[in-house]
Structure formats: C-alpha cells, structure tokens
Amino acid sequence: MTRNGKQNIGQMVLTLIMIAAALIMIIPLVWMISTSFKTQPEVFAYPVKWLPERPTWEAHRKVWLGALNFVKYYRNSLKIAVLGTVGAITFGSMAAYGFARVQFRGRNLLFGLYLLLMMVPPQILFVPKFIMFDWAGIYNTHWALFLPTMFTIIGVFYMRQHFLTLPKELTEAAIIDGAGHFTMFRKIFLPLAKPTIVTFAILDFTWAWNNYEDALVFLIDEDLYTVPLGLNNFLLEYSIDYPGMMAAATASIIPIVLVFLFGQRYIIEGLVSSSVKG
Amino acid sequence: MRGRRSFLVSLAVLVISISLAGISYASEVVYLKFWGGVPAENGPQAAVEAWNAANPHIQVEYVRYVNNEDGNLRVNMAMQTGDDVDILMSHSANDYEQRVLSGFLLDLTDRVDDDYMAANIGSGALRWRVGDKYYALPTNINAIFIMLNEDAFASKGIAIPERLTVSQLRTLANELKSDEYEYAFALDAGNIHGIVQNAVIDTGFVKEDGTSNLDHPNVREGLETYYGLMHEDKVMPVLAIQKATNMAVEQMFLEGKIAMYQAGAWRLRMSNDLKQYPRSFKIAFVPYPHFDGYSGPAHHVEDAMSIVATTRFPDQAWEFIDWYAQEGMMALAPGGRVPAHASAPQAEARKLIVQAAEETYNLESLDRTYEAGDTKLLPTPPYQVLDYINQEIEKYFLGEQSIDATIANMVKFHNDFLNRQ
Amino acid sequence: MKWMKRQQLAGYLFVLPSIIGVTVFFLIPLLFSFGLAFTNWLGPTGRDLRFVGLTNFRRLLFDGIFWKAVRNNVFYLLHVPLSVGVGFLVASGLNRRVFFRNGLRASFFLPYLISAVAIGFSWMLLFHPTQGPINQLLVSLGVRNPPLWLASTKYAMPTVIIIATWQSMGFNMIIFLAVLQEVPRHLKEAAQIDGAKSWQVVRYVTLPYISPITFFLLVIGTMNAFKSFGMIQAVTGGGPVNSTLILPLYVYRTAFRYYEMGYASTIAIMLFVIIFLFTMLQWYGQRRWVYYD
Numbered sequence: 001m002t003r004n005g006k007q008n009i010g011q012m013v014l015t016l017i018m019i020a021a022a023l024i025m026i027i028p029l030v031w032m033i034s035t036s037f038k039t040q041p042e043v044f045a046y047p048v049k050w051l052p053e054r055p056t057w058e059a060h061r062k063v064w065l066g067a068l069n070f071v072k073y074y075r076n077s078l079k080i081a082v083l084g085t086v087g088a089i090t091f092g093s094m095a096a097y098g099f100a101r102v103q104f105r106g107r108n109l110l111f112g113l114y115l116l117l118m119m120v121p122p123q124i125l126f127v128p129k130f131i132m133f134d135w136a137g138i139y140n141t142h143w144a145l146f147l148p149t150m151f152t153i154i155g156v157f158y159m160r161q162h163f164l165t166l167p168k169e170l171t172e173a174a175i176i177d178g179a180g181h182f183t184m185f186r187k188i189f190l191p192l193a194k195p196t197i198v199t200f201a202i203l204d205f206t207w208a209w210n211n212y213e214d215a216l217v218f219l220i221d222e223d224l225y226t227v228p229l230g231l232n233n234f235l236l237e238y239s240i241d242y243p244g245m246m247a248a249a250t251a252s253i254i255p256i257v258l259v260f261l262f263g264q265r266y267i268i269e270g271l272v273s274s275s276v277k278g
Numbered sequence: 279m280r281g282r283r284s285f286l287v288s289l290a291v292l293v294i295s296i297s298l299a300g301i302s303y304a305s306e307v308v309y310l311k312f313w314g315g316v317p318a319e320n321g322p323q324a325a326v327e328a329w330n331a332a333n334p335h336i337q338v339e340y341v342r343y344v345n346n347e348d349g350n351l352r353v354n355m356a357m358q359t360g361d362d363v364d365i366l367m368s369h370s371a372n373d374y375e376q377r378v379l380s381g382f383l384l385d386l387t388d389r390v391d392d393d394y395m396a397a398n399i400g401s402g403a404l405r406w407r408v409g410d411k412y413y414a415l416p417t418n419i420n421a422i423f424i425m426l427n428e429d430a431f432a433s434k435g436i437a438i439p440e441r442l443t444v445s446q447l448r449t450l451a452n453e454l455k456s457d458e459y460e461y462a463f464a465l466d467a468g469n470i471h472g473i474v475q476n477a478v479i480d481t482g483f484v485k486e487d488g489t490s491n492l493d494h495p496n497v498r499e500g501l502e503t504y505y506g507l508m509h510e511d512k513v514m515p516v517l518a519i520q521k522a523t524n525m526a527v528e529q530m531f532l533e534g535k536i537a538m539y540q541a542g543a544w545r546l547r548m549s550n551d552l553k554q555y556p557r558s559f560k561i562a563f564v565p566y567p568h569f570d571g572y573s574g575p576a577h578h579v580e581d582a583m584s585i586v587a588t589t590r591f592p593d594q595a596w597e598f599i600d601w602y603a604q605e606g607m608m609a610l611a612p613g614g615r616v617p618a619h620a621s622a623p624q625a626e627a628r629k630l631i632v633q634a635a636e637e638t639y640n641l642e643s644l645d646r647t648y649e650a651g652d653t654k655l656l657p658t659p660p661y662q663v664l665d666y667i668n669q670e671i672e673k674y675f676l677g678e679q680s681i682d683a684t685i686a687n688m689v690k691f692h693n694d695f696l697n698r699q
Numbered sequence: 700m701k702w703m704k705r706q707q708l709a710g711y712l713f714v715l716p717s718i719i720g721v722t723v724f725f726l727i728p729l730l731f732s733f734g735l736a737f738t739n740w741l742g743p744t745g746r747d748l749r750f751v752g753l754t755n756f757r758r759l760l761f762d763g764i765f766w767k768a769v770r771n772n773v774f775y776l777l778h779v780p781l782s783v784g785v786g787f788l789v790a791s792g793l794n795r796r797v798f799f800r801n802g803l804r805a806s807f808f809l810p811y812l813i814s815a816v817a818i819g820f821s822w823m824l825l826f827h828p829t830q831g832p833i834n835q836l837l838v839s840l841g842v843r844n845p846p847l848w849l850a851s852t853k854y855a856m857p858t859v860i861i862i863a864t865w866q867s868m869g870f871n872m873i874i875f876l877a878v879l880q881e882v883p884r885h886l887k888e889a890a891q892i893d894g895a896k897s898w899q900v901v902r903y904v905t906l907p908y909i910s911p912i913t914f915f916l917l918v919i920g921t922m923n924a925f926k927s928f929g930m931i932q933a934v935t936g937g938g939p940v941n942s943t944l945i946l947p948l949y950v951y952r953t954a955f956r957y958y959e960m961g962y963a964s965t966i967a968i969m970l971f972v973i974i975f976l977f978t979m980l981q982w983y984g985q986r987r988w989v990y991y992d
Binding site: 134 | 344358
C-alpha cells in the first residue's frame, strides 16, 4: 500500500472517531430540538426516534403565540445584550490598551486589583447591588442589567494579553511619527485586534443573553423580562409538558447559535492571540 | 353698586371653583396595583374587571407573580422599592411572616382582630397571626383531601371511608393493592414534610421548655408508616424516584393508575377538565389522615390579602380587599377556589368548583370533607428548619439512614436553630 | 519629559471608564458585603441590624451544611482536569489531518455557549431514571439496575460533573487547538530523528511546550467551578439531599430564601477566601510542572 493510501485510511479512521465524539457533544441539543417537535407520548419512546414520526408545531406555537410573550422577551434581551456588549468592548479594549501599552504610575497595582476581582463570586454582590440600584432609581429597569455588563473584567484581561503580544516596534515607529496614544489605539491596535474584539463581542453577547441571575434579582415587571427569565417561568408553569419545555428552550438558543455560526471563524483566532503568551 | 357687583363676581368665582373642585375631586381616580400568585385567567382578572366596572373611582390592576421561590423573591424586592404594589396576596405563611417582620405590610388590627377572624374565617386564620396581630385577610379555603378512585374501592368491595388514621391509611392502601393500579397511594413529593407537621399538630414544633418537639412519638410513627408504604408494602412511589422523574402523580391518578391521591382543591381544575383528562371512574373524597387521638389537619385558608405599607391609599385598598373576600371570590370558584369568608355564599361556590363535571364526583363525600370536624391548623416551621426536615426525611426514605439517626439529626438541628434565635 | 507626562495622562484616561465601572459595580459592593458579614442583617429593610463581631464565622465552623457544600464543591472541581484533559485530546485529534475539521470544531465548541437553563432540562430528560434514553439503552444492553443519575445521592454529583465537563470542554479545546499549531515543527522533528516514539514526542516536547496554557486553563476553570450556579440550580437545585449543593447555591439560598443576609455574606466571603487559596496553591504548584522558555 502506498504511503498516501495509508495516510488516507488513517485520516478516515480519525475522522470517524472524531465524528462519534462530536455526536456525543451535540446529542443534548439534537434531543432538545427533536423533542420539541414530538407529542407527549412520543418523548420517551424507545428506541429513540430522533426524527418524530409525525412532527408537530404545536409546542412551538404555544411558545410563540401562547400566553407568554416570547417576542417581547426577545426584544428586551437583544437590547440588553447589544448595549452591554458595545460598552464592554469599548471600555474593555481601552482599558486593555492602557494596561498593556501605556506606562503610568500605579498600573500594576490597578491591574492586580482586576485579577483579584476576577475571583469574586457574583453571588456576593447581589444584595449590595440591589441596594445601590434602588437608591439610584435604576432598579427594575434594563439599566440595572446592561450597565454592569458594560464593565467586563475577564474581557480586559484577555484583550490585554492580546495587546501585549503585538511587537514593540509598532509603538516606537508611531512615536517617531509623533502620533499620540489615541491615534495609535484607533489606527493601529484596534484594527490589529479585530479577531480578539469580535471574539469578545460574541462571548459578551452570549453571557449577557444567558444572564439569568441578574434578571431574576433586578427585574420585576413582566414587560421587562428577558428570555432566560421567560424561559424559566415557562418551564415552571408547564413542568410536565416536555415538548413545550423543549420548544421554549430551543427558542431561547436560536440567536446564540446564529451569532456563533456567523462569528466562529474569528473565535479561534481571537482566543488564541489573547491567551497564548500567558 | 360696585361693591355688590364685585361681591357677585367673587361669589360666582367661588361657586364655580367649588363646583370645579367637586368635579375634579369626583374625577380623582385612585389606581391600585394588586399582586397575586393566582393565574389571571383563573378568576382574579374577572373579579377585578367586575370591581372596576362598579367602582370607576378605584381602578385596580391585577399583576400575577409566579408563586415559587424566584417569584416571591421578586415580590419582596418590589415591595422594598415600594411604589409598585398596593395590595399583596401571600400564599405561604413563611413568606408572609418575612414580609411582616420586614415592615412591608400594614397592621390590620383596626379592621381585623381575633374576634373578626373567629366569626368570619375560623381557626385556620391563626396561620396568618404574627405576634397577636393580623396583617392579612385570608380569602380562600384551600380544602385538603385524598381523592379516591371509586372503582378501585368497588372492585375490592371496600366502603368509602369517612375518616382515617395514619395506620388505617396504611391498612387501606394494602387492601387496595392490585395489579390494575401501579400504586395504591401517592402524594405530591413537595408535600412530604406534611407528615411531620401533622405529627405535631396538637403539640407544636417547640416544646414548652423551648426545645425541639421533633422527637415526639408521632413523628417516628408517621415516618415509619410512610417508609413502610414505600419500601415494605410497595404501594406508594419511592420518594427519590418520584422527585427525580418529576412523576406526574396527579395525571396518573386521573388516568386510573393510582387508587388514592392525597392532594386538595387545587387539583379540581384538572379533574374537572374531562376533555384533557378523560376518565370513566367517579372521584370520592376523604380528609387527610390524622394520628390516633389527635386532631386532623384543617383546610388551609390562604390567598391572604394585605395592604402594602407604602401605599398612598390604604382605605381604598381595604375597601377592595373587603369586597374581594366576600363577593369577588365568587369569580374564582370555577377555578377551584371557595371563599373563606363566612358571609360569602360558600355552598354556592362549592357547587361551582365542580361545575360541568358534577356527575363524575361523589359530592356527598366532598361536602363531608369540607365540614370535617376535629381539625386544627398545621404548624409550619421556618424555612431553614423545613428544608432541613425535608433533607433528613429524604435520606431516610432513600434508605440511607435509620429512623433513629433521622430523628436525632432533626432534633439537634432544630435545637441549634432555636438557640440562635 | 513632556512625553512622559502625556503618557501618564493618556494611561489614566484609557483605564478611567473601566476603573469607574469596576469600582461601582464590583469593588464597592464587595466591600459592602465584607461589612455585612459581621452583622446579623436579615433583609433589605435593615430591621435588627446589629454588629455581631465574629458570631457568624463561629457559626460557620459548626454549620454541617456549609462543610458539606465545601466538600461537594471540591468534588465538583474534578470536572476541571477532566475538561482540560478531554479538551486536549480532542484538540490533538483535530490538529491532525481530518475531514470536516471546521464542522467538527464547531460541534465541540457550541455547548460552551448554550445557557445552562435551556440545556439543563434536556439533560434531565436524557438522564431520566426510568424512561430516559440513557437508562433505556443501558437496560437493553443488559444492565439490570442502571444508576438513577440525578435522582440518587451517589450518582447526582458524578452526573453533574459529566454535564459540566461537556459544557466547559469546548473552550479548552479551542485554546489547545491554537497552541498546538504553534508547537515548533523543528522541535518535534529533532525528537523524531533522535528515535522518539510518537507518545514520547507528546510527553517530552508537546506537553512541556503547552504547559503554561494548561496551567492557565486549570486556574480559570477552578475559579469558574467555585462560581458556577445556573447549571446545577437548573438540573438538581442542590439535591437530592444536598448531594450537589455547592457553595454559590448555599449563598443564594441563605440570602434569598432564609433572608439571612449577614450570614450569607459570611459564607460568600469564605468562598472568596477558598478561591483565593486554591489559586495561590496552583500558582506555587506550577513550578514543578510548568515550563516557560
């Protein structure tokens, strides 16, 4: 057998193994979507029917046109996630640049504080935040959700790592040209950091979209509900309607899957450049 | 002349402004927000609409919250900020007590006291007494009963019981055991701690000397009985399985797979729905079991309505609550709720709760459970203790720890808790 | 000189917005919480607010549920090395010649982005003790008494660990995949010329080369493991019998079910201390196995 042939067989075997592993990874998702098109008795039929015999939209109709207003939850979640992400990327990339490429007094101390705060469990902060928000009059408004999202610590951390990896010569050449830091940041570093920034935009968006705890504590009016909150209420109300539950869950992940599909080519590049030189 | 004229003018101005003030006073509409855990379509919306039509000056808006941990957390947060709730309906005595202690609810002493409660609500009202005051008016008798599949009794030739002790319940479950039914007896997994509450019904959770009463012999007897039902007789679902599988025992009962199902009036809405849950058997009723020589558990009186401390309109809020408890509640009867207030037409409401499916029930036995005597309010411990009791009895029902260890652990935890207070 | 001054100013301006936000939304609430830990505060109205010194910390020492949550949390940490290990294996596979690389990579990464609330219920049905497909499969393979998974005090935590591994693996995989592409070819080739077998190349060239990243992933994973909440809350709520109760769940329960805010802060601060200790431990441990060039 030729060397090439051997290689091809090896490649096939490896591919098969990897496909099997990948299937295990997506089974919970496939199960969720497939169940959402089933009727209740079909849910636990064995052997598993991955494709329902008579697929029905009933469950999805209940989610989108039923008592719950998923369209409204979507609008609220989008607003919060987009505003939060834009802020997180803007303030985060600026801070990351400052920490990575500018010399100023107290820099390491401040960054050390960030590292320390990375370890803070978010549950500690609920009660004090609640009191502050109430005092500031933003409790039970979307501000209480997207304002904190705008200040990401982990994002600053990763983006700083990325800025550190860029060659020193970039700064030196620009200084000789007489460019200030703001020009350098805008004209040189931001464009170079595009993959990292897109990656964090995707991750921030995902985190904001999936944020259940803050919405739970800081929102009261049903008009303000976000998707995870609506989803959880749905799950509690219809706790034995499996297709309905799965249809609601499916509805809640659609934007994440879309964002991921469009942005995935950046994710690898972005995470790599921000963590390799740890 | 001039003086007279100006007098007339001023008089006219005065008259006009008074009448304008009168008009503006009349058109001063008070808006109240009323929060409750009952789904709007089960009656509250209809009640509120009826009120609003009859009282243009006090307009009420119903806001529904989900009555679970998250939902109640949200309610407490809302009351903390204060401006969004005027009337609140509490559903659990624990949450209610938290709210009273936090100063969220108005003291109703001027309107409701022990005499009022004795005359209009009955002993169940004690559940809503904090210190020696009331901060809420309960509106609903949430009857508790065991639903019986009459066919299961007929095929074994057993008469429908009128009252049961805990040990009689076990005997009965074993007599009903048959291949036709998956289980002879089941209850909602979330209510398993009811055994312990029932065990100390006459003596309370705390002894007179201030220590835990969880070592009362009834606690042991009750737990051992249910353990026997699950593991020895195998006539009742094992708790862990029931919980983990989210076993829908209420559906299984209506499908004819369970002979006796311990629940309450809140399940009538399901059993009335013959389209969704068709069945061929009739349902009879019997009160919850009691320990031999002790009282039986009283029906819950709940959906307790309070005036929120921060409201600007306490009088209007009370006007509404008073009406809701007596008349408004009738809109909720088709949804399974019977008014708790004596001056409301309770008998009429009791007919409405089984409306459209009357002939599928043994109504005589239903009336009997509503009028059961010798009952007392089930005592409720604080959440910390309740959670711990649940944890320990769950371990026991899993077979992971002995009854002695279970009781010893509960007593120790409870005593530590009492010492901290 | 002037440049230096301008540099100083620019530095502050760049970090200022972020510092303000972090101070308001993280630092101040954190300090506030520290203060609460020494009180018996019972709720937002501030009724009975009393300074109680170290009482809460003393209570913690004898709080069986707290220690159980600590033990559970440490057990739960097991998913971190698992997820890093599996992530490495998958990345190694994808780093070779393989068909459909992009599609495969996407399927491995996607679970990382899916919310725990949404996917938790899917897992609950898969692991359903009597009717779930996993146990039906086991039964049809001849297993007489398959585990009850989330329903059993013995298997609930292992099940949760499986789910956590599944969810966090994708992130580790992506990072490894990137670093593996950077392992210098000449190092590997040199080893091969010296007669090293392929596992030896991995052991003596690849693993040391990527060790800083492995370390980084372990640290981040550990921090997250001590903070995670949503998934366990969704699939078990801490049960059965507290067998999956981890510290963040206990903090939440104490604060928002029992309204013992002061004591909840005390637990939360202990949680912070534990995270800090684990990070330090890893930091000092790294010298033994992490290679920097």
